[in-house]
Amino acid sequence: MLRREKDMSVETRERMRGGKGTVFIRHLAEHLPPMCRFYAEITLHPGCSIGEHEHLGETELFVFVSGAGMVTDNGTHMKVKAGDATSTPNGHTHSVANTGTDDLVFIAAIIKDPPAA
């Protein structure tokens, strides 16, 4: 199933997870795979951020496609730039901030852990 950029909705969230400014969320799929609960391109303008939060029973994957910024990865602060990727598994925390002068754009996917046996 193809979804063209022009047909995708862009959701905006203010001060997401206690972060700063506006987060632009372009949802990439109309129907998500059963084990995926979020799949989007996220844009943070300079100075904007998503606050630190925990993932439980799932993993969030980020891959940065343009710009530069800072993340926290289970409490550790690190610089990131286009080409880098992060993985935040069950019980880990993260945050992301655009500390550069251009938009920070990344693809985010949240994949649920398998049901307990």
Next chain:
Amino acid sequence: MLRREKDMSVETRERMRGGKGTVFIRHLAEHLPPMCRFYAEITLHPGCSIGEHEHLGETELFVFVSGAGMVTDNGTHMKVKAGDATSTPNGHTHSVANTGTDDLVFIAAIIKDPPAA
């Protein structure tokens, strides 16, 4: 867990799935989520392609980040460009070809369906 671009391995595959030329696969995570079996940035130089194939018991997600090309989506041919996204669920087929003059780059993730109840 942060993985920097410079630390990622780039795998090359020739005539992948019966396609043309070389496919460059930059693996984005060292440890995949339990329900994810593939997560990579894929680059096709002009004229290169991945041949048509079926996905069973899983969904493959593509989001195109640069360039332009053609996909098949369950047998239907469609143009794609940066910003577009495709989803190939259980029992569906797809292929992708770089028909443009610049590299075609996309993020690919394969997410397994939940175990049968």
